[in-house]
Amino acid sequence: MTLDRGGKVRHVIVGDAEQLFIPDLGRARAGAGRFRGIRLVHTHLRNEPLSQDDLTDLARLRFDLIAAVGVGPDGRPGTLYHSHLLPAGSETPCAEQSATTVHDERFDFTGFITALEEEFSRRTLGAVETEGQIRAIAVHVSVGADAIDPGESLRELAELSRTADIVLVDRMVQKRRQYDPKYVLGRGKLDELLLMTMQLDCDLIVFDQDLSPHQVRAIAEVTDVKVIDRSQLILDIFARRAHTREGKLAVELAQLRYRLPRLAHQNTAFSRLMGGVGGRGPGETKLEIDRRRARDRITRLERELEVCATHRQSQRTRRERRGVPVVALVGYTNAGKSTLFNAITHSEVLAEDKLFATLHVTTRRLRFPEDRELVIIDTVGFIRDLPDDLRSAFKATLEEVTGADLLLHVVDAGDPRMRQQIESVDTILGDLEALDIPRIRVFNKVDLLDPVLAANLCRNHDALGVSALDRSSTRPLMELVESRLWQAGATGPH
Template identity: 50%
Template sequence: MSKGAAPIAAKVRGSTSGLKPSQLKKLQRLAQRRYPSQGGLSREQVREVAGLTHEVGRQLGLLIDRQGRLEMVVVGEPGRIVIPELGRQRQHSGRLRGLRLVHTHLGQEGLSEEDLMDMVFLRLDSITVLEVDSHGTPGHMQWAHLLPANADAKPYTVSKRQPWDRVDIDFNAQAEALEEELARRQEGIALQARENTTLLVSVGTKPRARLEAELDELDDLAQTAGLHVAGRLVQRVARLNPKFILGRGKLAELEVKALQANAGIIIFDGELSPSQMRNLAQVTERKVLDRTQLILDIFAQHATSRAGKLQVEMAQLKYTLPRLVGQNRALSRLAGGIGGRGPGETKLELDRRKVRERITRIRKELDKVRKHRAHTRSRRSDAGVPIVALVGYTNAGKSTLLNTITHSQVVAEDKLFATLDPTSRRIRFPQDREVVLTDTVGFIRELPEDLREAFLATLEELEEADVLIQVADAGHPELEEQVAAVDAILQDMGLEDIPRLLALNKWDTLEPEARQRVLNIFPHGLPTTALDKGGLEDLVQAILKRLPA
């Protein structure tokens, strides 16, 4: 044996308790064989494996690489077999593992659902079952392998049961052809693109149409973060799975979709618990994010001021704190890239004490920011200049409205959360009225609590406002839900008593019938087009009527 080589006995895994020494030696000798790609096993090997299965009275599994070497012998129970951790070989999201599994069943039973799930989750080249009767005689064989993406078919194909001596398929050629097909469908996707390719997942008890609509918003968030969305999966359930959030069947479907799409990231709509995130990352072997992480990443990309960066770091650290439970593979997948960038990214490996100390320091710095802004607001109040604040759902057009009214050049993009730091401009309205117009961060449904607290310094601008202009995207299919979400947040902040106007922005995107429908729903709404200053006269007059004398 060469230096450093593993002993043959190390090849045997699983339920070996109770086996005789002679039986263990026979299992160990299996590792000395070379197994043909054509047919999977030679005639002598089929008889040997069937005889051993009968002798030990348990299922046996052989994990074979593409050179015909046996990587591992797995001993199961009479009715099932559990494949242990296989390590990190060939860990590329668009490739198979390079191992095929041949295992035995006691009795005339073909591939089970559990067998197929193992093939999917382990990304095996193929899985084959050899039936063994009560006399140790080999019977039929059946095999399965994954398929490229096809909307009209299952993600895998299962052969018919055939007598073992009539199987002549070349399993290596089949696996290599599948990888070539996957590569062809992914042609032109560079490594960076693959790492930024994602699948979106929504699981919940709400009606399916509602889940789909919320997934549309997650799609917008993912694109704002710079991701390429390659597919989506929706599952409506009566109760969420506490371990994986998804059922095992849907989880297998998700894994196949990720393989077919060459996706390196999976994003769940909603917030995952620390244990769910670890379990999913271990099973899928991909980066797993939730909606909160995605929003935090967008904030990290868009934060420009010192205060904005502090607020992002605060939210990142508070999110990370309960997830610092050990240096495992799930945690390592949270670091770097989407969901792990920004001022707080280097803090992911700190222990809880250091994270808490950093949070305390940030709170003190943010308190200084609040005091400074409070002093600025106080000076404005002493000067008798009223404050008009723009609020609303993210990407409703608040910054564009500010630019048009004040002739400013505030960054305004067709992206979610393009504005994070409050921007104020003093302008003179008709009748020689001076006002301060303030743009604020956009709201979003189910805003994470930690994020809301971290941005309190920004949202405090609203408390001093004399008038709130709630800007809504009149052409958005979720207009009513977005207006309701903003109403709920303002009420939670105790701002419902401040005079408020509803600006139905992007009015030019609606057809006449749609305009009438929107006005029926919001009869007090003011149609506006932020890009057209001439169309803002009604809004300006409405603001003047609500300003203090």
């Protein structure tokens, strides 16, 4: 049977000698420590101690305590075996079972569970300061000889998470021969993950790879917490950071496109999983709209975005007619494009140490002596494996790049992932068919490097070093830009 904290019997379960089917216990949680507020007491007809299955149930169902009453040969209750979960950092997930007799003096259950919950919160909350933030566990599963280094990839995931106010309190990395079709992870790892969410008091699991709607649902059902993947996380960041009308339309479009295939599987358990972290962006209620209405909305958004794109195109045409060359800043997110833009144009575009600070295009004119003039644009940052839905929704914004006469590829020279980031940017430029546009590679943040090292790095990569924080360091860059655009013999801007 199951008992609640008040000692009241909640369920009476009749099993056989082999097993017991535990009914759905509902989703109620007893607050801190994440115990369910329910203890399970059952009989062991052969007087055997708690089995591995019992301990798995204890963890999976987050019982306050699990107890088995052993039945003696005379058919009378005898030994009482019981165990409970242990907080993170303990050697084993469950306490070693104690065996007393049912006739022992009364056990102060309330005192025991209060102390245990306190211990759980003390151990989990002390480790990382996470006030006002969502606590999550990161999971990276790699198969075969993956090109991506899990450590680097998880570091980027941590930065993405930080931008979304999520703190990754722990991580799980598994290398497998192939992904488990249902759970991605192996079943044993999944149980371990479940235990971690409980011990570390996490409400969220963030997967470093994309999951199918079925996988999201299956994992959420086992672990009983919200599950999101990298794409959903990036979508969520875009949703929080889109401030312009066009940006908001594009984000809503991307979210609807992402969710449409997932609406097919909607049921109550699943709708709980939707809506990104804390259900931002288009509100939760919007997600309940049926597929037809979602499709109608998608068509409307596409049309509105097209109008924005046409407007943009006509601006571009006007610029082209006047023969003003366009220089676009492109690069991986957080490389320092906006900071450099501000330094060059004396502007105040938002620049911050978060990913995707910029989700729209800012344009400024810049005058040189000799009546030379150019337009410089700050753009949205790139990232490896940008979700397709976002890529297509932000097509118009990304395409600003293709109209440029010169690209300044801004690289964060201090980032250990610099090489992969350059590669990712080149790949995206290729997708945008922008590889023919003349490019200058700008290694930014050289102030963080040793000067000799920085000089070598720039030479090896045919790049110009700058520090966007120091305006004077951008002077050689602007001279190079000028000479590239107007140098004698060059085709020049058209």
